[in-house]
Amino acid sequence: MNFLGYERPDGQVGIRNWIGVISVMDNINPITRAVCGAVDGTIPVTTLFVRGQFGRDLEIAFDTLAGMGRNPNLAGALVIGLEEYSTGQIADRIANTGKPIETVILQRTAGSIAATAEGTEKAARLVAGASSLRRKEFPASALTLGVECGGSDTTSGLASNPAIGRAADRLVDDGGTVIISETSEFLGAEDLFAERAADDSVRRAFLDRVLGHEKASMERGLDIRGANPVPDNIKGGLSTIEEKALGAMSKAGTRPLVGVLDYGESPVRKGMHFMATPAPAVESMTAFAASGCQLIAFSTGVGNIIGNYVSPTIKVSGNPKTVGKMPVNIDHDVCSIIEDGRTITEVGDELYDYVLDVSSGTKVASEILDQRETAISRFEPSI
């Protein structure tokens, strides 16, 4: 299957043609937002912290910001920083994509008004340049899809997650890449998922991430395994932790696991990958965007509206009440699995067609309504 995308100098293919305006740290966000407000065709990539972050925590923050800059959905980037060093850290890490990059360094300007003016002019030029690019036909193998869930209920495990799983299998079969994340969701079925590993080193890398996460939680006094399924889950019909975990991981389909990634890390192979991330959706989707996912399929039962800025986020629901109540926020309705007895294969194939439509330019609700957010996970406290 093919889609219409934008070719980037490094050979990656974007499904959008935005200019990213990237804040190097939290104190720059007002300028980033002002520039994006003034220039059509830009998206803001803001962040909290960076000031006060050190060591591994700072490296992950820099890599995640730069990773979003490298995402092929961005035709170019304007990096706005407070001072030279950190601004250079981000700009230099994007440079190898060959995309046009501009910088604004606040301390070298006459203040926020001057910095906003300089940023507006630079962003406007970048947008003008990007607008001369045209979509061309590319095979689905150029796509990387993140799979996510939030606001889950019984229908998630029965309809929306398995439908996303079918679409994920179709993309892998077409030579593309899929990433599933949220480490804690695998607890209880980690051995079952590990059986899908393509080789022993992948299997061990996956189990290390999940069991390491459990150990870290235990050290904080949290027993994730022993507390699942929670009484509400049991009341809803879930009997075991394996069943709960399998419902969540059914959105990863059935193909072999070929790679294990850390937060925001880019896959180097095609096929199904696992990324170790915290469970909250905004943090997890930020890591997808940084890893190069061009889009995300997001399963929701009771309803969750948030999307990612860099990676358009397709909301999929199989709950008729949710689709009826908030139709504007659900991009793809898979209720027919429950309502009309249609098969997961059939409905998942339609979802795959929609994934390719969105890749070719069809807009999703969170883009149109600008209900998007960025959050880079913290791994150590501020100093």
Next chain:
Amino acid sequence: MTRAILLNESDNVATLIDDGSSGDDCLLQGEGTGSVKLGRDIPFGHKIAVADIDIGGEVIKYGQVIGLATEAIPAGQHAHVHNIESRRGRGDKPA
């Protein structure tokens, strides 16, 4: 009408998508067809056996083992925490 979804053709349990009453002919959909007679009242979202499961037998959903039967579960009977034991730990029992 009482319906249940079979998620994988190798599954031996299906999930109810309507509240079911004892004696209902529960229609299978998804990756399964046919029907099973419900052995008792069973709520939406809960599981039924679609084939007889022996004591100690594997309970299969999503094509994978979600636990072991702690007693024989005849087709049409409620399959839940009272007759399925996790192999990994469970909220209302020590892990």
